[in-house]
Amino acid sequence: MEVCFVRGFRALAHASTMEALSGPLSSVLFLVGVLSVHLSSVFHYHQFGNPLRLPHECGLSALFVFGLLFATSAVFRTVEGELSSGTASVALVRPLSRSLFFCSKVFGVFVALGVFLVGVFSASLLSSITAGIGQVMSMKDGTTRLWPMGVQLGVVSPILSFFLAAACNRFFQMRFCFTSCLMVALSQPVALLIALSCMDMPFASTGIDLLSVVLDFSCVTAAGFVFVAIAGALSVRLKPSYAAGLLVVMTVFSFLINLFETKAPLLAHFFRTFLPDLGKVWMPQDFMTAIFVVGACFCVTVIWLIIGSILIRGKEIL
Amino acid sequence: MSEAVIEIHNLKKTFRDFWFRPVANAVNGIDLRIERGDVFGLLGPNGSGKSTTIKMILGLLKPTDGTIRLFGEPPQSKNARKRIGYLPELSYLHPFLTAWETLRYYADLSGMSAKEGKRRCDELLEQVGLTYVANRPVGGFSKGMARRVALASSLVSNPELLILDEPTSGLDPIGTREVKEMILDLAKKGVTILMTSHLLGDSEDVCTKLAILSKGKVAAFGNTDELLVKRDDVRFTVPNLSAEESEEISKYISSKFNREVKIDHPRVPLEEFFAATVNPN
Numbered sequence: 001m002e003v004c005f006v007r008g009f010r011a012l013a014h015a016s017t018m019e020a021l022s023g024p025l026s027s028v029l030f031l032v033g034v035l036s037v038h039l040s041s042v043f044h045y046h047q048f049g050n051p052l053r054l055p056h057e058c059g060l061s062a063l064f065v066f067g068l069l070f071a072t073s074a075v076f077r078t079v080e081g082e083l084s085s086g087t088a089s090v091a092l093v094r095p096l097s098r099s100l101f102f103c104s105k106v107f108g109v110f111v112a113l114g115v116f117l118v119g120v121f122s123a124s125l126l127s128s129i130t131a132g133i134g135q136v137m138s139m140k141d142g143t144t145r146l147w148p149m150g151v152q153l154g155v156v157s158p159i160l161s162f163f164l165a166a167a168c169n170r171f172f173q174m175r176f177c178f179t180s181c182l183m184v185a186l187s188q189p190v191a192l193l194i195a196l197s198c199m200d201m202p203f204a205s206t207g208i209d210l211l212s213v214v215l216d217f218s219c220v221t222a223a224g225f226v227f228v229a230i231a232g233a234l235s236v237r238l239k240p241s242y243a244a245g246l247l248v249v250m251t252v253f254s255f256l257i258n259l260f261e262t263k264a265p266l267l268a269h270f271f272r273t274f275l276p277d278l279g280k281v282w283m284p285q286d287f288m289t290a291i292f293v294v295g296a297c298f299c300v301t302v303i304w305l306i307i308g309s310i311l312i313r314g315k316e317i318l
Numbered sequence: 319m320s321e322a323v324i325e326i327h328n329l330k331k332t333f334r335d336f337w338f339r340p341v342a343n344a345v346n347g348i349d350l351r352i353e354r355g356d357v358f359g360l361l362g363p364n365g366s367g368k369s370t371t372i373k374m375i376l377g378l379l380k381p382t383d384g385t386i387r388l389f390g391e392p393p394q395s396k397n398a399r400k401r402i403g404y405l406p407e408l409s410y411l412h413p414f415l416t417a418w419e420t421l422r423y424y425a426d427l428s429g430m431s432a433k434e435g436k437r438r439c440d441e442l443l444e445q446v447g448l449t450y451v452a453n454r455p456v457g458g459f460s461k462g463m464a465r466r467v468a469l470a471s472s473l474v475s476n477p478e479l480l481i482l483d484e485p486t487s488g489l490d491p492i493g494t495r496e497v498k499e500m501i502l503d504l505a506k507k508g509v510t511i512l513m514t515s516h517l518l519g520d521s522e523d524v525c526t527k528l529a530i531l532s533k534g535k536v537a538a539f540g541n542t543d544e545l546l547v548k549r550d551d552v553r554f555t556v557p558n559l560s561a562e563e564s565e566e567i568s569k570y571i572s573s574k575f576n577r578e579v580k581i582d583h584p585r586v587p588l589e590e591f592f593a594a595t596v597n598p599n
Binding site for chain 2: 004007008010011014015018019022085086087090091092093095096173175178316317
């Protein structure tokens with residue numbers, strides 16, 4: 001029985017991940033998300049007073065904005081799309097529970113969001129290294145702002161991956177959208193490793209606080225999981241347009257609460273830059289706070305998964 | 319009496335709106351009993367309650383009243399659902415999965431082991447004639463090819479009860495014929511089949527029992543032969559009779575029994591003629 005459960009869960013989650021990564025919107029969001037992190041440093045969208053802050057903030061913002069857009073659209077496709085198109089009815093006549101169906105579908109989107117996280121996190125680190133080395137070099141020669149090799153690796157690798165995916169589709173009949181998402185995301189850790197191996201100075205001298213980067217990304221990813229779980233639960237009963245509208249209202253409402261509570265200059269920054277300054281709004285400053293945020297997000301995610309499971313149990317599938 | 323695979327008693331379904339006001343009475347007290355080995359046709363015009371009945375049997379909709387038993391258990395029972403295969407009216411497939419991955423997906427959902435699932439997927443693709451496109455995403459398939467994949471996926475778990483909603487929808491006459499042969503072949507192996515079809519000829523060809531639904535009620539129910547036989551007429555089929563011989567027999571029957579005789583040549587069913595024309599071998 002446990003084997004059946006695991007096999008069913010794996011099959012559903014795998015199909016859900018494939019579906020999430022298979023749309024053209026996913027390919028575009030992956031490419032734009034990763035490129036935005038690198039290009040923000042190149043075009044210097046924002047002056048935080050610290051050159052390392054920009055790639056860090058842009059990485060978080062890309063994860064928050066593009067990642068959430070990708071993940072919520074994917075969860076609507078995999079849950080509501082399946083329920084309305086009829087593929088769910090074919091799956092649900094098999095010997096598996098509806099709760100398992102819902103949870104594994106959402107888990108599949110979590111995995112897809114994890115792939116996006118790998119790409120954006122690596123891009124953010126690479127961009128930070130580029131800015132960090134550039135800062136050290138500028139102290140020496142006074143002109144260099146960014147490490148040229150880091151910029152080249154960061155900008156060229158996702159574009160090259162996109163074209164490589166197109167070539168794989170042309171010559172080996174591989175799925176373009178799925179391959180491009182994977183290649184763009186995985187190109188970033190590869191580019192990061194190449195950059196690390198080519199650095200002629202120790203990592204510590206770049207001034208990057210790795211723990212802080214990891215904590216911030218963990219919190220934003222956990223928040224993303226909450227959004228995916230809420231979107232999944234809502235899409236069981238609501239049409240995507242209503243569920244998306246409700247999510248937008250919830251997001252704006254939570255931002256407004258943050259704005260009033262922290263007095264953060266969110267709106268000013270939003271208009272001055274193309275991405276909001278998340279760090280000033282609600283990012284944790286220490287390890288324990290981060291653990292608390294991630295833990296709270298985990299609990300809320302589980303609650304919404306339970307709500308979704310209850311909603312799908314009572315749903316009549318026409 | 320054979321073992322009942324599906325037993326339905328006084329089944330009713332009323333669809334309600336957001337305020338729980340009744341909107342439509344789709345099913346109004348259906349009683350059915352489908353036995354092991356039956357090829358059962360559920361027929362009726364649009365809106366007669368066929369699909370609603372099937373979805374209640376599959377546990378996708380909850381009955382307003384009445385009971386359903388599959389292999390003696392309620393439709394939500396996992397043991398009962400392990401023994402069912404379902405082909406919906408439209409071939410609901412994930413367009414991004416290949417034909418082989420689609421079958422593998424349903425094999426996994428049915429709880430089959432990896433080795434058994436792989437063997438069964440290969441076997442079924444061979445059976446529906448799609449081995450040559452096994453690694454192509456089904457999103458690019460024609461309607462007929464998608465129908466074959468859907469049919470194969472309904473058979474992946476070796477079901478004892480196969481529920482087919484418009485099984486020949488979207489298939490050309492050759493494909494229709496193959497599906498009907500497959501249905502008869504499965505019935506010979508002891509698989510119980512419940513099918514709906516708008517093509518009455520298809521149901522007539524394969525179904526051993528029929529129920530005709532009208533306005534959510536069973537209007538007619540019984541063995542196909544018993545329901546369709548015209549007991550007021552008698553037909554003799556004799557090979558190679560000349561015109562004179564026919565005339566003589568006609569005159570004899572008219573004079574001896576005082577009956578009007580109609581003589582004609584039997585017609586080949588169009589499906590058979592089409593198949594013989596397109597594929598003479």
